[in-house]
Amino acid sequence: MKCNEAIEHFLKLDRYEKPAVKVRIHIFLCKDCRRETRLVAESLIALQTGSSFKLESGISNNIMEAIGAEQCPQRRDVSSFKWLFVWVLILASIIAVPYNKQLGFLRMHFGVNFELPFVIVMGLAITLYSVIYIATHVEEIKNSVSFYDKK
Amino acid sequence: MSEINEYSTDEQIVKKVIKGEVRLFKHIVDRYENKIFSIGMRLFKNYDDSYDFTQEVFLKTFEKIDMYRNKGQFRFWLTKLAYNHGINKLGSIKKDVSLNNEILDEKSITPDKLHLKNEIKDILAAEINRLPEKYRICLDFYFFMGLSYREINEITHIPVNTIKSNVFRAKDVLLKRLKGTIAEDYNEM
Numbered sequence: 214m215k216c217n218e219a220i221e222h223f224l225k226l227d228r229y230e231k232p233a234v235k236v237r238i239h240i241f242l243c244k245d246c247r248r249e250t251r252l253v254a255e256s257l258i259a260l261q262t263g264s265s266f267k268l269e270s271g272i273s274n275n276i277m278e279a280i281g282a283e284q285c286p287q288r289r290d291v292s293s294f295k296w297l298f299v300w301v302l303i304l305a306s307i308i309a310v311p312y313n314k315q316l317g318f319l320r321m322h323f324g325v326n327f328e329l330p331f332v333i334v335m336g337l338a339i340t341l342y343s344v345i346y347i348a349t350h351v352e353e354i355k356n357s358v359s360f361y362d363k364k
Numbered sequence: 365m366s367e368i369n370e371y372s373t374d375e376q377i378v379k380k381v382i383k384g385e386v387r388l389f390k391h392i393v394d395r396y397e398n399k400i401f402s403i404g405m406r407l408f409k410n411y412d413d414s415y416d417f418t419q420e421v422f423l424k425t426f427e428k429i430d431m432y433r434n435k436g437q438f439r440f441w442l443t444k445l446a447y448n449h450g451i452n453k454l455g456s457i458k459k460d461v462s463l464n465n466e467i468l469d470e471k472s473i474t475p476d477k478l479h480l481k482n483e484i485k486d487i488l489a490a491e492i493n494r495l496p497e498k499y500r501i502c503l504d505f506y507f508f509m510g511l512s513y514r515e516i517n518e519i520t521h522i523p524v525n526t527i528k529s530n531v532f533r534a535k536d537v538l539l540k541r542l543k544g545t546i547a548e549d550y551n552e553m
Contacts, residue, residue: 264398273393
């Protein structure tokens with residue numbers, strides 16, 4: 214392989230793409246090509262810290278002020294898995310309630326009329342929990358829905 | 365407390381921002397403000413519109429940061445968001461979107477406006493300015509944003525082969541001009 218062919222092959226490579234074996238062998242054996250490829254590789258790394266144009270003054274303070282002024286909602290730090298886990302736990306508790314000794318005791322004292330309000334309260338609790346989840350995850354749910362729509 | 369420093373990756377910072385450490389978003393702005401501003405200069409060709417564009421992009425990035433799902437590099441996601449926002453803004457202010465063979469304002473291509481501090485950057489800047497306007501942004505994306513041919517194609521819809529040949533020509537010029545320069549002497553050490 215000639216030097217100019219090896220260099221041309223090297224220059225055509227995409228970022229993170231490795232040269233063909235014969236090119237690598239040539240570069241390994243040829244001092245000039247080794248120097249030139251290193252020169253290009255190091256230049257590419259150096260360039261990544263730059264830009265074509267420069268702002269006259271930084272804007273990060275303006276941006277951070279604007280973000281503060283917008284009073285962005287508190288970012289979520291509880292994973293969806295944890296939300297789901299607690300939801301299942303609440304549901305399991307509701308299902309387990311009729312088998313609870315204390316409820317049997319209350320039913321004995323207040324009669325069958327106790328059950329309906331009790332079920333309503335429990336239903337409201339799980340509904341409220343679901344509403345809070347949806348309200349705090351609107352974007353995520355929207356994205357998931359659009360993702361499945363595209364499929 | 366956060367353990368973010370100048371060596372932290374974008375993805376590590378973004379993860380913390382999503383978890384509520386909003387102040388760390390400043391690191392992202394500091395890292396990318398000039399790069400995003402450069403996209404603005406390529407599209408709008410004037411300082412003021414590019415300045416506004418840069419601010420809008422970062423505010424939009426913050427608003428949508430939850431949507432970055434650690435799939436791929438953050439800088440690709442940010443570049444795509446910035447480019448799409450720029451194209452929409454261009455359309456909305458009814459400027460010429462075609463960008464064909466236009467040249468930048470004289471003042472915007474003067475050396476004092478360029479953030480190219482050393483020899484390598486100067487050579488590349490000259491080569492970029494020789495290209496037709498619509499391809500210049502490809503070289504910005506490749507050399508300064510560190511994107512691959514495929515990523516640039518996905519953002520700009522310019523064919524991969526066109527991007528590849530422009531980048532190849534720029535690299536070739538870069539190498540030829542670097543030979544026998546300070547950079548090569550440095551490389552010899």
